[in-house]
Structures are given as structure tokens and as C-alpha cells.
Amino acid sequence: MPHTSPLDAAADGPFGPHNLPYGVFTTAGDPGRARIGVRIGDHVLDAGAAARALASADADLLCAPHLGPLMAAGRPVWRRVRRTLTAWLTDPAYRLDIEPHLHPLPEVTLRLPFEVADYVDFYASEHHAGNVGRIFRPDGAALTPNWKHLPIGYHGRAGTVVVSGTEIVRPAGQRKGPDDPSPVFGPSVRLDFEAEVGFVVGTPTRPGERVPLDALPDHVFGVCLVNDWSARDIQAWEYVPLGPFLGKSFATSVSPWIVPLDALEHARVAPPPRDTPLLPYLDDAGHQPWGLDLRLDVAVNGEVISRPPFAAMYWTAAQQLAHMTVNGATLRTGDLFASGTVSGPEPGQRGCLLELTWGGREPLKLPDGSALEYLHDGDEVSITAWAPGPGGTRVGFGEVSGRVAPALP
Known part of the structure; x- marks a missing residue:
């Protein structure tokens, strides 16, 4: 039976690779650890875990417990990280590394994604x-x-x-x-x-x-x-x-x-x-x-x-x-x-x-x-x-x- 991936189902939906919104989530197995997530279809990518698995230069930013460090890094970094995430979630060459870090949306708890300053x-x-x-x-x-x-x-x-x-x-x-x-x-x-x-x-x-x-x-x-x-x-x-x-x-x-x-x-x-x-x-x-x-x-x-x-x-x-x-x-x-x-x-x-x-x-x-x-x-x-x-x-x-x-x- 051919392998089916949640990434395929997400492609044309409102949370496909053309979107990739950021959030912060925890899991039932580790409720005390907040992680940066990227929504793809009905799943959430643990962006930090994926970055570590792929030895990304932006792993420190994506492993933070909230979006603040990434937000503070500035637009050139935002665009670079977005290009990287798009490649991870669309290029079949990355699937074996990416899929273990996808969580079904109903199985995560979404948190306030950034610390509100003003x-x-x-x-x-x-x-x-x-x-x-x-x-x-x-x-x-x-x-x-x-x-x-x-x-x-x-x-x-x-x-x-x-x-x-x-x-x-x-x-x-x-x-x-x-x-x-x-x-x-x-x-x-x-x-x-x-x-x-x-x-x-x-x-x-x-x-x-x-x-x-x-x-x-x-x-x-x-x-x-x-x-x-x-x-x-x-x-x-x-x-x-x-x-x-x-x-x-x-x-x-x-x-x-x-x-x-x-x-x-x-x-x-x-x-x-x-x-x-x-x-x-x-x-x-x-x-x-x-x-x-x-x-x-x-x-x-x-x-x-x-x-x-x-x-x-x-x-x-x-x-x-x-x-x-x-x-x-x-x-x-x-x-x-x-x-x-x-x-x-x-x-x-x-x-x-x-x-x-x-x-x-x-x-x-x-x-x-x-x-x-x-x-x-x-x-x-x-x-x-x-x-x-x-x-x-x-x-x-x-x-x-x-x-x-x-x-x-």
C-alpha cells in the first residue's frame, strides 16, 4: 500500500504551504514544555525538533518556548526561516525527517504564541x-x-x-x-x-x-x-x-x-x-x-x-x-x-x-x-x-x- 502523508492532504487547504502560520503548543505527554509549532493542514509541526533533526542554522530560534526570539531576529531571518520551512514541508526528500515531528491538531494544546509587550x-x-x-x-x-x-x-x-x-x-x-x-x-x-x-x-x-x-x-x-x-x-x-x-x-x-x-x-x-x-x-x-x-x-x-x-x-x-x-x-x-x-x-x-x-x-x-x-x-x-x-x-x-x-x- 503506498504511503500517505498528511502533507499531501494539506497542500490546497487554507493551512497549506502557502500559509504556514506560527503558534506555540504543548502535548499531553509533556504539558510543561511549550514549543513553537507551524500549522500544516490539520497537523502541527514541532519546528524546533525538526530543526534539530535537520541541523538547521536556525534551530536555536525555533527551539525557543515562544516566538519572541524569532520575531526579534528581523525580516531577513523571517523570510529565510519561511523558505526553509516551505522546503521541509513540500520536498519529498525531507519527509522521513519531518513526519515524526507532526502532531495531529486535536492532540495538542495551543498557548499564547508570544509575550505581549504593549x-x-x-x-x-x-x-x-x-x-x-x-x-x-x-x-x-x-x-x-x-x-x-x-x-x-x-x-x-x-x-x-x-x-x-x-x-x-x-x-x-x-x-x-x-x-x-x-x-x-x-x-x-x-x-x-x-x-x-x-x-x-x-x-x-x-x-x-x-x-x-x-x-x-x-x-x-x-x-x-x-x-x-x-x-x-x-x-x-x-x-x-x-x-x-x-x-x-x-x-x-x-x-x-x-x-x-x-x-x-x-x-x-x-x-x-x-x-x-x-x-x-x-x-x-x-x-x-x-x-x-x-x-x-x-x-x-x-x-x-x-x-x-x-x-x-x-x-x-x-x-x-x-x-x-x-x-x-x-x-x-x-x-x-x-x-x-x-x-x-x-x-x-x-x-x-x-x-x-x-x-x-x-x-x-x-x-x-x-x-x-x-x-x-x-x-x-x-x-x-x-x-x-x-x-x-x-x-x-x-x-x-x-x-x-x-x-x-
Whole structure:
């Protein structure tokens, strides 16, 4: 009987050799040892073990317990390692050495793939920002005066970034409804998700250094999915005048797979047309575009409720990175910056319940006949995505998921 290999089955799927996302995993037999993995089809390659078996010059980087050393090594090394991995996983000459280091995906536990240094979240969708403005300022301008001049963002909390599958404990805090005489304390009653895309920084910068638009690939190691959980009632009471704080900082979930930027060349598209002149450091006219054609699906308890298109985002990751560093703020290996809620122009493309239910005033009808305003205890939110790849293939991102647990007493 001819030998069949999981590498053959993976070739044309969303996690084929054209993708090769990085993650970190443990096994049931050795739960205390975290290892760098590369997803190929429905298997995970122990990259460090393969590198040792093949006496790779990059074995030290691939044998680390997290992606930090590889991320810090810089783009020439990222590209060299990617070429090496592609050869190992496509050239039959390597199969006898590679196959013993493949683990079926269901048999591994996926971990947070990198140590998060800083976390910044942006507000880059005009459709999302416009909807939020219309919900909260129905008699005023949908967008704030600065919105089309710069990518608005806030500095989040790196220590509460968690990997997909981590339980999300309902946050508690102060809230005050419009008819309440004074604020009250208790569990959030307006818990929401936000479907986002995250960019993971590898190469750091020096104090005072600015990152120009064309330098995104020199600093961003890869892309992941993000759920920026949001307590809308806590957020509404606290955000004036300094913006989001406790309504956001309790948890942010990320997918376990980091898709290399080089895997997304076929997904690059021009951003939507802009009607406001930009300052030179943000003006990407004449530059290679960094819009990305990512297709997201958002499901609650297994039912898809939205399909946000990332290609509709007004501000690109290159502009976000340029703005984030224009004042000389440094980048560190492991910095994570997220896009903000991804929303499109259609009702079924809105990336959070705040928009989907229009502030809770129009409950979302689910296929089982129930209605959803905000998340209940026990609800599970899953966000998946794919992007166009070479030759009609798809680049998979896996999923970021989390189940809501009751607030602690």
C-alpha cells in the first residue's frame, strides 16, 4: 500500500504551504514544555525538533518556548526561516525527517504564541465609527472632527491579552444609566464582542525613530484575529474625557496562529477612497497599498450573525503603525496593535452587538427564535477569517473564541 502523508492532504487547504502560520503548543505527554509549532493542514509541526533533526542554522530560534526570539531576529531571518520551512514541508526528500515531528491538531494544546509587550487598539472602520456616532449622537455629526485626519486609538492592557479558548469572566464595575440618579456597582449587563484583526510587532525601534508607511513589513511579523471584549455600560460611564479604560481592560482574546505577513501578498488591496487630504506621513497615495482582503465570520453559540469585510477599513495597518510611532514612541518585540471593530456598509456586516442591535434597542433575532441584545453568561463567541491566497487558494487564520463565565462574587 503506498504511503500517505498528511502533507499531501494539506497542500490546497487554507493551512497549506502557502500559509504556514506560527503558534506555540504543548502535548499531553509533556504539558510543561511549550514549543513553537507551524500549522500544516490539520497537523502541527514541532519546528524546533525538526530543526534539530535537520541541523538547521536556525534551530536555536525555533527551539525557543515562544516566538519572541524569532520575531526579534528581523525580516531577513523571517523570510529565510519561511523558505526553509516551505522546503521541509513540500520536498519529498525531507519527509522521513519531518513526519515524526507532526502532531495531529486535536492532540495538542495551543498557548499564547508570544509575550505581549504593549497593546494598542485603533478605531479604523468608518462604518463602525459612523454607526457608533449615530447611536450615541443621533442629532450630531456621526464622526468626530479628527476621525478622517488620523487613526484614533487607545493604549490597552497587555497583561489581559489571552489566547483563544480562555474563559472570559464577566467584568464588574461602575455604571450609570441615563435615568439613574447616581452610579451603581455590579456585573456588566451590556457585555459585547468586537471582531478585529491584530498585527504583531517583531523588530523594535530606537527612541525617537518613526516608522514610515513602506516599512510595515520590516517591523510586523504577522497577523492574527482579535476579540476586544467590551463592557458597554462601564465604558459609557467612564470614557469621558480620557476614553476606554475598565470597560475594555478585563480581557482581549487573540487567535493562536500568527499568519506571516508574506503569506498575505495576494490579499493586498487598495483601501476605500478617501475624501479628506492627509498629512504627508499618513498619505499613502503612490505607495503600495496595505489594505487587506480578509473575510471574517462572527458566530454566537455556533450561529453566524455577521460577516465583516476587512477590505472596507478606512485606515490601514501601515498608517496605524506610522501614526503610533510618529511622536517617537518606541516599538518593542511583542507589541500588538489591533484594527478596531471591523464593520462593513451592510447590517449583516457589523462587527459588534452594539451595532447589530443598534445600542440594544433592536434585539438580534437568532435562528432558534431567541433574541440577543448583549452577551449572556454561557454564550460563546467565535471569530474566524480567511484571505485570498495564490492560485485560488485560501489563507486560513483559524479562530479566536471565548465563552462568557459569570462575574466573580
